[in-house]
Amino acid sequence: MEIxxxxxxxxxxxxxxxxxxxxxxxxxVLGLALLSYGVNLLIFMGGRIDRIAPPLSLPxxxxxxxxxxxxxxxxxxxxxxxMTAYLVALALRSLGExxxxxxxxxxxxxGAGEDLNTLRAEDRADGAADRAIDDGRGGGASR
Amino acid sequence: MNHLPILPLLIPFMAAAxxxxxxxxxxxxxxxxxxxxxxxxxxxxxVLGVEAGTGTVxxxxxxxxxxxxxxxxxxxxxxxxxxxxxxxxxIPALLMAMGGADRLGRHFHPLFQLQIAGLxxxxxxxxxxxxxxxxxxxLLASYTMLVHGGGPERARAGMSYVILNLVxxxxxxxxxxxxxxxxxxxxxxxxxxxxxxxxxGDLALVRTxxxxxxxxxxxxxxVLPMAFWxxxxxxxxxxxxxxxxxxxxxxxxxxxxRLSVIGFGDAKATEGLLLPWLPVLALATIALGTVGVFAAxxxxxxxxxxxxxxxxxxxxxxxxxxxxxxxxxxxxxPHATLATGGLFLLAGHIAERRGELGDRLVRGPCVGDRVVxxxxxxxxxxxxxxxxxxxxxxxxxxxxxxxxxxGWQPLWWGALLGSGLGVTLVLSRSASLLFWQPADPLxxxxxxxxxxxxxxxxxxxxPALTVGAAPAxxxxxxxxxxxxxxxxxxxxxxxxxxxxxxxxxx
Numbered sequence: 001m002e003i004x005x006x007x008x009x010x011x012x013x014x015x016x017x018x019x020x021x022x023x024x025x026x027x028x029v030l031g032l033a034l035l036s037y038g039v040n041l042l043i044f045m046g047g048r049i050d051r052i053a054p055p056l057s058l059p060x061x062x063x064x065x066x067x068x069x070x071x072x073x074x075x076x077x078x079x080x081x082x083m084t085a086y087l088v089a090l091a092l093r094s095l096g097e098x099x100x101x102x103x104x105x106x107x108x109x110x111g112a113g114e115d116l117n118t119l120r121a122e123d124r125a126d127g128a129a130d131r132a133i134d135d136g137r138g139g140g141a142s143r
Numbered sequence: 144m145n146h147l148p149i150l151p152l153l154i155p156f157m158a159a160a161x162x163x164x165x166x167x168x169x170x171x172x173x174x175x176x177x178x179x180x181x182x183x184x185x186x187x188x189x190v191l192g193v194e195a196g197t198g199t200v201x202x203x204x205x206x207x208x209x210x211x212x213x214x215x216x217x218x219x220x221x222x223x224x225x226x227x228x229x230x231x232x233x234i235p236a237l238l239m240a241m242g243g244a245d246r247l248g249r250h251f252h253p254l255f256q257l258q259i260a261g262l263x264x265x266x267x268x269x270x271x272x273x274x275x276x277x278x279x280x281x282l283l284a285s286y287t288m289l290v291h292g293g294g295p296e297r298a299r300a301g302m303s304y305v306i307l308n309l310v311x312x313x314x315x316x317x318x319x320x321x322x323x324x325x326x327x328x329x330x331x332x333x334x335x336x337x338x339x340x341x342x343x344g345d346l347a348l349v350r351t352x353x354x355x356x357x358x359x360x361x362x363x364x365x366v367l368p369m370a371f372w373x374x375x376x377x378x379x380x381x382x383x384x385x386x387x388x389x390x391x392x393x394x395x396x397x398x399x400x401r402l403s404v405i406g407f408g409d410a411k412a413t414e415g416l417l418l419p420w421l422p423v424l425a426l427a428t429i430a431l432g433t434v435g436v437f438a439a440x441x442x443x444x445x446x447x448x449x450x451x452x453x454x455x456x457x458x459x460x461x462x463x464x465x466x467x468x469x470x471x472x473x474x475x476x477p478h479a480t481l482a483t484g485g486l487f488l489l490a491g492h493i494a495e496r497r498g499e500l501g502d503r504l505v506r507g508p509c510v511g512d513r514v515v516x517x518x519x520x521x522x523x524x525x526x527x528x529x530x531x532x533x534x535x536x537x538x539x540x541x542x543x544x545x546x547x548x549x550g551w552q553p554l555w556w557g558a559l560l561g562s563g564l565g566v567t568l569v570l571s572r573s574a575s576l577l578f579w580q581p582a583d584p585l586x587x588x589x590x591x592x593x594x595x596x597x598x599x600x601x602x603x604x605x606p607a608l609t610v611g612a613a614p615a616x617x618x619x620x621x622x623x624x625x626x627x628x629x630x631x632x633x634x635x636x637x638x639x640x641x642x643x644x645x646x647x648x649x
Contacts, residue, residue: 086305
């Protein structure tokens with residue numbers, strides 16, 4: 001059981017780290033969400049794996065589950081949720097302000113050179129494709 | 144119970160709540176409440192400093208749950224110093240923001256108060272998970288304050304800053320999970336007791352946990368491999384926010400100092416966790432900051448790179464955590480924080496006067512009323528370049544004498560003196576670009592009372608720390624001795640609980 005859980009948490013972390021390293025803000029947000037899931041499970045496992053022990057002292061119970069990780073995880077979930085919501089809002093604002101959802105592109109003249117240009121070109125191509133789709137829909141609606 | 148230790152963070156929390164409850168009643172209400180809260184909080188911090196100055200370690204058990212089962216706030220000399228510094232920097236930053244920057248977006252004042260509360264809490268808490276919570280409070284406020292005012296540059300800086308810190312928070316929680324899973328406690332004093340007796344099988348896990356925790360603190364302190372975000376993030380913020388951010392790297396540094404002295408002790412599990420690689424990284428950070436100062440195109444970016452240099456300097460002293468090094472660190476830290484904060488404010492003042500040129504370091508008509516602004520610049524620059532006679536020089540002298548054992552001395556002296564030379568060169572070149580130009584000076588522009596007073600207070604800090612150098616250095620020595628004694632801290636936190644009955648963990 002421990003091995004299975006450890007492997008599962010490791011897999012979630014691996015996926016999260018991979019996604020965080022992607023250049024677009026959407027995959028970064030997903031990656032951070034995965035990281036926080038992995039972290040929450042990890043904290044939860046810090047209280048040991050147990051099936052039937054209650055977190056409160058009940059008549060007839062032989063042992064107690066550790067209630068502290070549950071409290072910690074609750075705090076971590078709330079904070080992680082708020083942070084993710086804020087990041088999504090910021091990503092949208094950043095898209096509106098800079099016209100790109102790249103998270104790895106620095107300011108103008110930052111010496112990124114060719115990479116920057118290819119990224120911009122890709123963005124333009126994506127944007128053109130999106131606009132074409134929008135136009136198609138818009139045309140359909142007006143007809 | 145003495146409720147004093149919680150006041151410096153409760154007052155700004157209450158102020159933020161009141162402001163949010165009042166809603167958008169105009170910024171005048173917010174300003175009045177904010178300023179009143181800062182002054183009250185500063186008063187509480189002062190009283191706390193006086194109480195802690197007697198040598199007692201004040202412990203506040205939240206909800207009267209005793210440590211290690213409940214969360215405690217601990218106010219020793221170190222915590223009291225840092226809380227006082229938060230207010231000493233916060234009041235001028237708030238005064239600067241009252242010049243009109245707080246009108247650029249909504250909710251500036253509540254967020255400012257929350258950030259102050261988070262900072263004070265992070266310095267006061269004696270519990271590792273509670274430290275995480277206060278980190279998040281101050282970070283969430285800083286995320287929003289960073290993008291305050293809008294614009295593409297801030298949005299872009301905000302994205303990288305938020306993502307980096309969210310990953311850092313996730314890593315912090317990983318460390319918390321491992322520490323709780325292995326040691327069964329998150330109270331720092333209790334960790335100090337449990338750590339030497341860790342069973343051999345858990346040793347690797349405990350070591351990993353603390354290594355991750357140190358890594359997170361170093362990310363907050365912006366040490367070299369994780370330092371590149373800082374200059375462009377700090378310089379993108381509005382000047383008042385940038386000035387307040389000058390203390391945020393110090394949260395990581397002080398947390399690391401406290402953890403390494405109180406928590407680690409001489410335990411085998413954490414042996415050699417900081418030495419010898421932390422001094423290397425610290426020296427490299429100083430070098431990077433110096434290069435950054437030369438490369439900077441704006442005065443605010445110069446200030447951002449100076450934050451890096453001071454981070455590296457302080458972390459080098461943290462790595463050799465002994466009494467003289469810590470004493471030097473505690474004298475240098477307030478000086479470095481207040482002077483860098485002052486430079487951020489000054490960059491804002493200069494940008495306001497130069498119109499389109501902003502604070503960019505390019506030729507142009509020189510700043511109007513250059514006698515006033517120029518002398519403020521001169522005092523700050525002498526402090527930042529660590530030239531005699533101001534406190535920067537005294538602080539660096541103490542650091543040169545106190546930190547680093549024999550083998551490190553040549554590198555340490557080379558890095559500190561070299562970076563001092565670099566900063567001197569850049570700051571004098573900037574002065575000639577800003578103040579000594581043949582073209583007619585721009586018309587003098589009256590400064591609002593708030594921003595002017597804010598800048599004046601921070602400019603005054605350097606001379607004040609110089610005139611009061613003897614008592615300040617004495618205080619720093621006492622604080623350092625108290626921190627390194629460890630036993631008073633542990634005894635005060637855990638009280639008269641002689642042997643806590645620990646459950647056996649499977």
